[in-house]
Amino acid sequence: DAGITQSPRHKVTETGTPVTLRCHQTENHRYMYWYRQDPGHGLRLIHYSYGVKDTDKGEVSDGYSVSRSKTEDFLLTLESATSSQTSVYFCAISEVPGRYGYTFGSGTRLTVV
């Protein structure tokens, strides 16, 4: 989607290796989110950010960390990837949640082997 890009789009990694996913926005929106999407579970919130250096945990945060040193970038790190973290990861941004809705990125498909 225009204004939000995720990288990489696809990644295969080995169990135990660290992995970092990047979300980059050009909309200058304050709020950024990381979700994962799995069959049978739908989308679940991992972490979110409400400003530079301001982050908090979501529903399924174990095994993940995030950082936001600039408004435009929100990084999701899997410290030591496990097979249960194989998923599709979506980043979302919002200017004012609940008033203007959200814009989602196209997703990163991560496979941990």
Next chain:
Amino acid sequence: KQEVTQIPAALSVPEGENLVLNCSFTDSAIYNLQWFRQDPGKGLTSLLLIQSSQREQTSGRLNASLDKSSGRSTLYIAASQPGDSATYLCAVDAGGTSYGKLTFGQGTILTVHP
């Protein structure tokens, strides 16, 4: 804990039919409810957002209603077209300390055949 359920899980209709997708949520204390569309291999596209004080929202052939007290929302699609084929997701924002954090249903897979 808020839970969101969507029924049916899948729906197949002929082109031109009007259809209704259902979404229910367990905690009626919501801030807003949103409907999204997801095409295969793609991200989510926001369709409609209904604030807790509203009863419905309309955009083109789409109409979403909200009955907060009963914990239900419906998405009505008029005169369906093959291009409407996608997965439709509803999500609720509980507000308060959960402001901005969405709880999603698992979606309804819609197929509209010519």
